[in-house]
Amino acid sequence: MSDASPAIGGAEVDADDFADIHATVREFIRTKVVPREREIADGDAIPADLRQAAKDVGLFGFAIPQEWGGLGLDLAQDVELAQEFGYTCLALRSMFGTNNGIAGQVLVNFGTDEQKAQWLSKIASGDVVASFALTEPGAGSNPAGLRTKAVRIDEAQADSDWIVDGSKCFITNAPTADLFVTFARVRPADASGTGIAVFLIPANAAGVSVAEHDRKMGQEGSWTADVHFDGVRVPASALVGGDVDVGYRAAMISLARGRVHIAGIAVGTAQRALDESLRHAAVTTQGGTPIGDFQLVQAMLADMQTGVMAGRALVRDAAAKWVSGADRRIAPSVAKLFCTEMVGDVADKAVQVHGGSGYMREMPVERIYRDVRLLRLYEGTSEIQRLIIGGGLVRRTQKEITS
Template sequence: MTTAEVSDEDFREVLAQTRHFVRTAVVPREQEILTDDRVPDDLREQAKKMGLFGYAIPQEWGGLGLDLAQDVELAMELGYTSLALRSMFGTNNGIAGQVLVGYGTDEQKSRWLEGIASGDVVASFALTEPGAGSNPSGLRTKAVRDGSPDDDPAWIITGQKQYITNAPTADLFVVFARTRPADANGAGIAVFLVPAETPGVEVGAKDKKMGQEGAWTADVNFSDVRVPGSALVGGSEDIGYRAAMTSLARGRVHIAALAVGTAQRALDESVSYAATATQGGTAIGEFQLVQAMIADQQTGVLAGRALVRDTARKWITEEDRRIAPSAAKLFCTEMVGKVADLAVQIHGGSGYMREVPVERIYRDVRLLRLYEGTSEIQRLIIGGGLVKAAQKR
């Protein structure tokens, strides 16, 4: 079990500042983010100054050093507004940054982590590709040795990645590639650090998505991209699959917390609307069927929050780093979908109108059930894991 780098007292201040930033600076500009499909530069700079690009990076490398229990509390605050804000620095702290934190060599950490923590470097997690989404074992991107001597190895990477978050603004791609077919020794997947300006790296057009305007994704093509041996994370070909699985599992707890934050916002919008909107001269919140919908929303939010906190604790103690993260991600992302749907229903026709927060939320949260592993994949991890554990007894 690791000891948190940030004391409870200091963290309360971090959390209060983040909450203030989200609710007074970002919430009033949600429509601007949606319309322009980008997070305004001044909000980005403010996030950088607050240390949000490196909140989960250890202090040794210039980050805030929050542990996962603190991370989820922060995520619940960040989920209260446009998810594009969190997405802007999510990969730095999460799936991309954590690969370096957990598996990088000292040289790789000193080369990249301070820039990632400050926000001067945007890191992108390049795993998903056509035919290999929630299950990385289908990976087709290849990395082959170029015939250079062992004391100065180099690799040639070729393949296509899809739906890569922050790809249009990335400075560094954390790229997963197959170095050999899977065998008894492992999955044959390695992970490489590829600067965006490396010849042969081509970022496609920004994707047009259902929601999450301002959170940019794109395809990334690697055409005979040559990188030195020092680009191989951890200096080992067999780290990639384990790094991906660990990073994704941790990320699932964060996404679950994000879903809880968004569900709280949808609930707050619903209660506020129900208390003031009238039907036949009566506030709709006085109707029992509306109260029943609000009750279901509140129950989901409270259950999700408790589950996320318990899962983060189990991650830190290493009691459960597989089943619980998947269960939290499954429950909370499904829950926020139901809460958002009820929010639209409570708002009636106005809930279907653009510029009404619950309409945006309804579209934004649909993605949460897809990335970091679909709900179906989480069910397989949970069910399969429990059965295998029983068979070993």
């Protein structure tokens, strides 16, 4: 996959309008969501009124083109909002993240005109929740290991229906999904392609079943679950792009774009952890002295601030490279690797600054510490990012040498 493919379109929102959108989202997060973080965590769900408020603000479709009812933000604008989403519990972002990101972008970039017309406006409004059904027990960060299969009923007929069988795991929003953007193998990989196709499977299709939502270490309120496809019959029109070899490319591009978004989320969460630590250090005393006056505490705060600033600069640079087409492979992985590792370190230091109180469930930094651990796992682990970066750099250099 080349760095410059495919195009995702330029920004549809000018700087002034985006400033208004950004300010609205920031106010929503900080005044409506942050005060209810404990409610979300304790109830393991996003309250219905917050969900509706997010729909009203347009958050289910901020990255969907305007022609389909979205806000039409490009990735450079997307990551600015991502930093706001990261400032509160990550479950909120997960609620609409798949619509804008890995699921919605498959349709935006690879769907036929008919598929876009059928689904995108409903996805942008939040009337349809789309889930990205890729991960399997034996195929996590490496989609090439997919075992879910799709078989055309009549190979001689291009418009023949398909039968899909297989299981997926850790699928975000699966319990509330209306549409599964489902990756399945149609043949073994060969010289003509990977043999991985992607299908649009309604959640109410016969043979689709969703298990009880997972119980996770953190991110309460963000529901993931196993999804099973047992002889699910879908029409030829459900094949994304009408091409059986679109799937792998669609997965890789959607994941790469999503990695820049996740990096922005990580920066926002790191900023929140730092802000909580600064407030704590400024007012909490030890022996009558604010702990913020202690040099070792200041050193931790300094390292946290350095990580936040470096991450913010990096994610903005990676987003700009994506929008321009300069780099859509190495830079996204660099941003995700650095920022998700950085936020883990910042969260750890935040607990340390808080001392024993940082280990208590009522403290935001305790939740942050648990929430951010997942960022180094999904949409490609840190180890996979290192392979993408290192391998990409070597191949690029080899090409430069031989050209």
